[in-house]
Amino acid sequence: MNRLPLEEKVLSENDRIAASLRERFRHHDVFCVNLISSPGSGKTTLLERTLEALPRDARVAVLTGDIQTENDAARLKRFGFPVKQITTGGTCHLDARMIERHLADWKLEDLDILFIENVGNLVCPSSYDLGEAAKVVVLSVTEGEDKPLKYPSIFFKSALLVLSKIDLLPYVPFDAKAAEENARRIHPGMEILWVSCQTRIGLAGWLTWLQRKRNAYLELKAATVA
């Protein structure tokens, strides 16, 4: 018997493509956000409110993933920005190759922000790097404040938690403070925004967050190039 050491990531092929995407995003100053949540937490609605709020000449685009249907793309296309649906046909997450393939006919130099809406799932998308600058996890107040403890990986890896549907707080026994504490037990110092797409409370904070993070992303690049 002969034991041979292997020093390699299990998903090295995905990581390799993700790294090349990240390099392309960086080269073209595209700030890429990977939105992750359970099905129905409000990712598409948040993107609808986001696109609606942006000026018509904003340089943004959306890739939206689902197992089946073009429904989300149809919802998002109404705002006039480039939108493409990725149907995975059963796969419970997006991977870097799908992103690469669906970006093939878009010019990255025309974009400032690329939103990726992942397939609804709090577990699997966490393992697949898509080359994004930031993962954002969305948790709605109807899902239970213990979710960060049950699905630690995605809360650990996300830069921001969007606590969504806060207009429903009066109707559900959801302890938002406990949800925040749980998220920060997994991810000390995690940024958290409270948002309702119904009343639009918190949307300005989300738009500011995007702007601030994109600026920091560009400054970091300038600093490393200089």
Place this chain on the structure above:
Amino acid sequence: MHEMGIANSILEAVQKEAMRYPGNRATKVGIRVGELAAIDQDALRFCFEVLARDTALDGLQLEIELCPRRHRCHDCDCTFIVREYDFRCPKCQKVTPQCVSGDELELAFVEVEEEDEPTAVGRKSSQ
């Protein structure tokens, strides 16, 4: 359930590695899985077995090393295992948010055996 894809990637890596040693067959693969890696061990083992069945890697053993979450304290220059979300440095008690490991999903080793050794069945009966 992404464990099927993960199991498939592991088997592909083993196949590739085994090809570099003609006349040998892989008997075991070791991987490292962090507690923050979002991998269900049972699901992974199940997928692994199903995918390997009736292939050249049938019967390949999977060894999983679980890796705990580790933080690093810059003041004391020490690394420690985090238990129960307690992020305080064991030396200076300062809360240290810097996580240095715990989300790994890595291949660790492959064990190969020369082919002309008795087959799995033959080996069992000769023992």
